[in-house]
Amino acid sequence: MLKSLLIENYALIEKLDISFDDGLTIITGETGAGKSILLGALGLILGQRADTKVLYDQKRKCIIEGTFSIENLGIEKLFAENELDYDSIAIFRREINPQGKSRAFINDTPVNLNVMKDIAERLIDIHSQHQNLLVGTSVFRYNIIDAFAGISQQVAEYRKEFEKLSQLRKKLSGLRESEKQTRSELDYLNFQYDELFKAQLSADEFAEIESELEILNHASEIKMNLEKADFLLQNNQENVLSLLSEVIALFRSLEKFSPQYAELYKRLLSSEIEIKDLGREIVAGKEDVSADPARAQELQQRYDLLQKLLHKHAVSDMEELISLRDEFREKIDGFESLENEIQVLQSECDLFEKKLTEIASKISSERKNAIPALEEQISSILKELGMPNGRFRVRQSQSHQLHINGNDDFNFLFSANLGTEPQELTKIASGGELSRLMLAMKSVVSLRNLLPTIIFDEIDTGVSGEIGFRMGAILGKISRNMQVISITHLPQVAARGSRHFIVYKETKDNYTKTLVKKIDDKNRVFEIAKMLGGENPSESVLQTAEELIQKQSIHKN
Structure with a gap:
């Protein structure tokens, strides 16, 4: 107290x-x-x-x-x-x-x-002056009935669980909205991904194509220059290698006179080996170079396709294009994951709703059992308060969907006179009658509410x-x-x-x-x-x- x-x-x-x-x-x-x-x-x-x-x-x-x-x-x-x-x-x-x-x-x-x-x-419970006006509100009706039935704590626990269900439903609704938006984009995403996937993109391919096309487009010039280089290095009478051999012979006789000459002799020998290697590579390169119009056309078509994809998706290089392809794949996979998440969450909601429906049904039964005594006791107190013909009734009906208070809807009915059927008390009760009704309700509930x-x-x-x-x-x-x-x-x-x-x-x-x-x-x-x-x-x-x-x-x- x-x-x-x-x-x-x-x-x-x-x-x-x-x-x-x-x-x-x-x-x-x-x-x-x-x-x-x-x-x-x-x-x-x-x-x-x-x-x-x-x-x-x-x-x-x-x-x-x-x-x-x-x-x-x-x-x-x-x-x-x-x-x-x-x-x-x-x-x-x-x-x-x-x-x-x-x-x-x-x-x-x-x-x-x-x-x-x-x-x-x-x-503590405070009944303020304006609470007489609350007698017509659903919150007040539930509070009176549940307090009298002694199930206020059960209803409070139900409300907590219902709030959890409401949050699940809200999340499910959000996922469905996301699914709806993504579904409208899915065909577009699949088309874009398939196009990039079939293109078999490679990060270095664009540079490699450019290099190979450059060679094919200048094959004659390249081959001619390689042949001339081969000729100068090793195929004419006074080629580079023969002249270098003469120089090496001279330093072979000089190396014994000075460490400096000996060092130069070694370097000349190394140069001879390097030039011979160059000659072999030039010969091999010369043999590899040939005009191939079919290959050039194939590469040009591939080059044009890659350029088209880069331009279409407004990216500057192959790395960005590959990243975009992977992004499309992630969104598509995300949609499939979203569908699975929706199914799992829907099942969770269904189970939760089934559980709450059972709890709401028990609460409804407790309320139904308490209503006759509530009606009788309030009507009895109304008689004590100078309303010998006062009758208080509770109309209980079932709602089609669960709500924050269960699955019941209630209305309070009242009649002050014989021969008059009880009607919604907010429509017919005077100020004095409302005061007495409120006191009667508080009186019967106070003994239960503790x-x-x-x-x-x-x-x-x-x-x-x-x-x-x-x-x-x-x-x-x-x-x-x-x-x-x-x-x-x-x-x-x-x-x-x-x-x-x-x-x-x-x-x-x-x-x-x-x-x-x-x-x-x-x-x-x-x-x-x-x-x-x-x-x-x-x-x-x-x-x-x-x-x-x-x-x-x-x-x-």
């Missing part, structure tokens, strides 16, 4: 430190006094977002700190999962500095808002008199099992409380601030009298207020 709430530098609150007890706590105050500010501050330690507009003094940070008793709530595992120290007392704290930076702590350990919110949802604290913010909107008295009785009944804090404008409800706080404004030195104080029995009579008869209640109104408190006290017992 909520044991205390510390608020510093928030909205119109300079500093407040409020202690709470179990049972029914009442909070009253004039309109605009700042009752909603308390809920706003509490919302911050329950994980709601905030900004610097909430700062009372823009130069100081805002601190909200809530102390909760969490013994026997079975949330030790939740603390362990988030690496938080567990104790019977938990302190939730939010800090907002003037620059707008927000920090959250649980037991002095920094946490993100999602963690704070997840844990806080196990500790949250330690529930806060009602003007749940009694639109009702008065005897109905208000009965609403107070219902709140009192709920408070036997959990801590109840009720912000109310009804004296009949206020008189039911075990303790009573008033919220008021105080203006000093041109500054207005909101204050809260706990009032004793005497001041409580006066406060309730003010709620009954205005700012200056008469003796008779004071008497009525005291009788109202006594009446509620009798009914407590």
